[in-house]
Amino acid sequence: MSFLQIQYSSPVVMLVRAMEGGGAQRDAIELANGLHAAGLPMAIATLNAAGPLRRHIQPGLPFIDLGAGEPLRMARAAPALRRLMQDVRPAAIIASEVAANCLLVHAALALPRALRPRIVLREVAVPSAARHADPFWQNRMAYRLAPWFYPRADRVVSLTAGVREELIRQCRVAPERAVNLGTNAVLTESRLASLAGAEARLPGEIVAIGRLSPEKDFASLIAAFSVLRDERPVHLTILGEGPERPALERLVRVLDLKDSVSLPGFVDEPVTFLARAALFVSASRHEGFGNAIVEALACGTPVVATDVPHGPREILVDGQCGRLVPPGNLHALIAGMRLALDTPPDRAALRRRAADFTTERAVSRFLALLAELDVGRRP
Incomplete structure (x- = not known):
């Protein structure tokens, strides 16, 4: 789908690194489906559309292939994200996975403040362990950059209380911006x-x-x-x-x-x-x-x-x-x-x-978080 085919203005965009089938990507799609069903104007964007997960996206939920090829190839992904922000003008972008999180903040900071959406990052790993042991070198490197990028997001969301403490202590996120969701969109x-x-x-x-x-x-x-x-x-x-x-x-x-x-x-x-x-x-x-x-x-x-x-x-x-x-x-x-x-x-x-x-519980908590950022439902 092209940017111009989005059905409504100022949607919330869920950035999913790739459609390859990992747990973090499935969670993000499930959460986007739930937010869409709850009445939030949503779209899903991906850096790489190859993979089996696209069929899990609800019918009617706009899907944007940013065409960045290999995920996290900076030379192509950052310009694609900036174009998304300029053309779609989303109210907020939600990202998951540390490398995509840092890339999103990097792309947003290159734009004038008036063009920047609210940035919400989901931290789906355990930084203290993943910075050394994540199977992907891009993520290991990104965790070393997270203390610079994460504090510049509007909110950084953890799934557990323990990870929230790590975000504050290791990634330098201000306590008022670090939010423990306490759940994940696992099952409806x-x-x-x-x-x-x-x-x-x-x-x-x-x-x-x-x-x-x-x-x-x-x-x-x-x-x-x-x-x-x-x-x-x-x-x-x-x-x-x-x-x-x-x-x-x-x-x-x-x-x-x-x-x-x-x-x-x-x-x-x-x-x-x-x-x-x-x-x-x-x-x-x-x-x-x-x-x-x-x-x-x-x-x-x-x-x-x-x-x-x-x-x-x-x-x-x-x-x-x-x-x-x-x-x-x-x-x-x-x-x-x-x-x-x-x-x-x-x-x-x-x-x-x-x-x-449940997905419904995660959606309810995410809607409350977005409301704090003045991001609301479809008019």
Whole structure:
């Protein structure tokens, strides 16, 4: 869609780095869909339209391909963003992911103040961990620039209280501009209700979800699983795609787990797997929030998660709604998985906790945030 085809003036634009299928991009699209459905004049813009996520955008929600090619190629992306601001004149632009966040602020600062929209940045990772361990070099570099760019945004939004403190302490965001949303647009209320009857379980089925990259530490999960497999009939399914696939497939062969571990790749609807699972496990070395943890709770599926800052502990209420184990501790991971499989879960309690993370709740809080910036609904 060209800039001139936007249906209304001064929309709020959700900047999505790419349509490639990552969790941060899915969250941004889900939030944009919800804001649009709530009556906010919305559009989605992307630096790179290639990928499967475009089909998740609601019909009628304007989509703008900025045509920057490879995401975050500064020479093309910054001018494209400035043109977006000049031609569309959005009331606000919301961005996610640190490199896109810094790029957006950079582009806005090059314009006269009268042409600058309100800038709202979503911090979807944990800066203290991601600045060293993010799998993308662009993000690692951008976290070193964030203390200069982030304070110049109108608001910087975190998903957890712990990350808000990091934004203030490490990224130099003024406390009044750092906002903890306390939730993410994970599932709609109707989708949550549809999962309430997910009771048909596959005994011993363990599910994990995430990009196949080192920070998810699926290698440790497979090693822990191999111990459980020697004790009882269990099966592990790891949903996701990424550069670690060859190494993980080798590990599966070495441990003689070919009949017990499945790696089906990226799937559009992971809840279909979670709804049948006996257990969900997150073995991450760091975790920005933990959408998959919420999805597991929504299915009434017990959770074992590494106690990494900050999402898992906040979602699981300090371990009341799932088991937290120290990261990098194989014995603790094995013990946590064993105990979770042997303990009957309170599925209703897990689903009640998941209800705190609906799209509608995230939308309501975001609308309140935008109202503080004098950004309102469609006239």
